[in-house]
Structure formats: C-alpha cells, structure tokens
Amino acid sequence: MDTTLLVGLLAAFFTTFAFAPQSIKTLKTRNTEGISITMYIMFLTGVISWVVYGFLRSDIAVLIANVITFFLAAPVLLITLINYKRGKK
Amino acid sequence: MDTTLLVGLLAAFFTTFAFAPQSIKTLKTRNTEGISITMYIMFLTGVISWVVYGFLRSDIAVLIANVITFFLAAPVLLITLINYKRGKK
Numbered sequence: 001m002d003t004t005l006l007v008g009l010l011a012a013f014f015t016t017f018a019f020a021p022q023s024i025k026t027l028k029t030r031n032t033e034g035i036s037i038t039m040y041i042m043f044l045t046g047v048i049s050w051v052v053y054g055f056l057r058s059d060i061a062v063l064i065a066n067v068i069t070f071f072l073a074a075p076v077l078l079i080t081l082i083n084y085k086r087g088k089k
Numbered sequence: 090m091d092t093t094l095l096v097g098l099l100a101a102f103f104t105t106f107a108f109a110p111q112s113i114k115t116l117k118t119r120n121t122e123g124i125s126i127t128m129y130i131m132f133l134t135g136v137i138s139w140v141v142y143g144f145l146r147s148d149i150a151v152l153i154a155n156v157i158t159f160f161l162a163a164p165v166l167l168i169t170l171i172n173y174k175r176g177k178k
Contacts, residue, residue: 003145004142004145004146007138007141007142007145008138008139008142008146010135010138011135011136011138011139011141011142012135013135014131014132014134014135014136014138015132015135015136015139016135017131018128018129018131018132018135019132021125021128022128036110039107039110039111040107042103042106042107043103043104043107043108045103046099046100046101046102046103046104046105046107047100047103047104049096049097049099049100049103050097050100050104052096052100053093053096053097053100053150056092056093056096057093057097057148059146059148061142062151
C-alpha cells in the first residue's frame with residue numbers, strides 16, 4: 001500500500017471514529033436537544049458532496065470516510081426531524 | 090474551473106461551515122462541558138492527517154477544508170485542556 005493512501009486511510013479512521021460516539025449516543029438516547037437542523041442539513045450536504053468528489057477523483061480514502069459518516073449522520077438528522085415535528089404538535 | 094474541483098470546494102464549504110458555529114460558540118463562551126478530550130485529540134489527528142494527505146495528492150479542496158477546520162478546532166481543544174487542568178486543581 002502506498003504512503004499517500006495509508007495517510008488518507010488514517011485520516012479517514014480518525015475523523016470518522018471521532019464523530020461516531022456522539023452519533024451513536026444520539027441514536028441510543030434519541031435526545032436531539034442542542035442539535036441544529038440547519039447545521040446538520042449543511043453538514044450532510046457537504047458529506048454527500050465529498051462522496052461525489054471522492055468518486056470523481058477515484059479517491060478511496062475520501063469515499064470511505066464520507067460514506068461511513070453519511071450512515072452515521074443521516075439517522076441522527078432523521079431522528080432530529082422526527083423530534084422537531086413531535087415537539088411542534 | 091473544472092466540475093470536480095467545484096464539487097470539492099462545495100463539499101469543503103458545507104462541512105467546514107457546518108462545524109464553525111459550534112466551534113465559535115465554544116471559543117466565545119469558553120464552556121467546554123460535554124467536549125471529550127480523547128475524541129477531540131482523535132479528530133485533530135485526523136484533520137492533520139487530511140492536511141498531509143491533501144498535500145501529498147495536491148488536492149486543493151481537501152487541503153482548504155482541513156486547514157480551516159484545524160484553525161477552528163485547535164483553539165477549542167486548547168481551551169478544553171485549560172478548563173480540564175483548572176477543574177482538577
């Protein structure tokens with residue numbers, strides 16, 4: 001494996017797994033207080049753009065990092081939206 | 090500007106600016122409750138790795154996104170460490 005890819009996979013590992021616990025905690029507790037819907041939609045738009053970018057550049061590290069982040073972040077947004085709708089009723 | 094770079098810059102814009110408000114709020118209030126030092130060190134290690142990766146691949150979008158994120162996240166870690174040290178005294 002070449003050095004560049006190794007650095008990319010390390011980067012992907014660290015930023016993804018630093019993000020994971022917060023996401024898993026939210027999924028478990030369903031407590032979405034303090035989560036900004038606007039910011040989360042912006043974030044997910046960014047993550048999807050990174051997936052497209054990684055695909056266009058055939059960049060495995062960018063792809064892996066953002067596909068995993070997408071599956072961690074998308075359910076959090078979903079729960080946040082459900083809680084928001086319930087709260088408004 | 091080619092499409093790939095444009096997608097990358099869009100991605101960089103969205104993920105960076107989704108992260109910014111939380112970081113700016115922490116810097117203003119100096120309230121670092123709920124911030125995990127371990128996770129933040131992991132995150133910053135990842136961000137620095139992405140900068141190195143972006144440099145090695147001459148990837149402007151990855152470079153810009155992570156250099157900005159570094160300057161947003163590093164002071165937050167610093168304040169968190171200072172608060173942690175104070176709390177222990």
